[in-house]
Amino acid sequence: MEVDRADGRNPNQLRPLACSCSILHRAHGSASWSQGDTKVLAAVYGPKAGTKKNENPEKASIEVIWKPRTGQIGKPEKEYEIILKRTLQSICILTINPNTTTSVIIQVVHDDGALLPCAINAACAALVDAGIPMKHLAVAICCCSAESGYCILDPTKLEEQKMKAFAYLVFPNSILSVLPEGSSLVQGEPMEHGIITSVTHGAMSVDDYFHCLERGRAASAKLSDFLRRSLQSKLPGDLSKAG
């Protein structure tokens, strides 16, 4: 089903992606991720001693601070912080540095739709830049579902507001395997088929949701490639970078 999008993309097309790492000097790791006009800056400070009161001291904990573009921190920002924290906790290896806190600070530079996925991608790249041990990377994508049931990917702010419902989906990074057997199997299914986080707004039918999931998963392969390429380009010479 053809649909006209304001900027001429087709329903499965993502906006141009850009990622740059190591832009801040004080932070241990930093990355800036932009999808079209939405731009987010993430900074990571490596393990600090001590955890907060209600955190488990036997594991490392992750603290997320979300800074909006203008204005004070309010409820939507707190919600984003919690979602981001849960997502990052499931991809980082928490047993390596117990009783420490790793801080991730997200600064919104410009918001033009799909803000949370952009922030998750930026946070992931910043964690890699800082050298925090992780099980695998995560890629996040936003899918919208409209009245007639078709779904579009990576909406702009105007599109997001017009749509009936949208979902932010986070998938694990697709694995580039060196073994001929292919990716490792988790409970009998390849790992790419898992999902880390799903946040939905609005009302959509179950079929629509599964449809969005499929489309999102297909597009996440493209995002994974992009993430891998931009992170790989800084690997070889950077072994001497100390914290």
Added chain:
Amino acid sequence: MDLRLANMWRLTMNEKKFIKTALTSGIRIDGRNPYEYRKLSIKFGREDGSSEVQLGQTHVMGFVTGQLVQPYRDQANEGTLSIYTEFSLMANPSFEPGRLGEFAVELGRIVDRGLRESRAVDTESLCVLAGKLVWAILIDLHILDNGGNLVDAANIAALAALLTYRRPECSLGGEDGLEV
């Protein structure tokens, strides 16, 4: 990655002494002359009223927004200008989130005083309806990276953001104010 944990970094006595003795003989640790400035670059964002300033390693972003509010009683025909500076952990690992440190307040005051005393913003032109509606300009300064000399960088960021800010048009219809 270094074994030093992020919140335990301190300047050692040796380093402090070295910097002081070097300064007395006119040498700075990055090789500049005493009166030399670092490279300054100002970039503007896509929207009106956003700027990004880089002074060497110091990185500051400024955003300007405006809102229609009721004016103060004693300044019924002038708009207001307010600065909000927030130091986050991003700039410096020793900042605690949520608590506004002394330096952040001082920085906000310095920028505020500078813009207000020099009449950089004509507050009378911000008036829409005397006594009822005026524009309140809010400048948000985000310190991204603290590489020293935040006062200069913050001032430049605030000015640059103000220069690109365009006030929305509003026209009065009947007795109520309508925004366009």
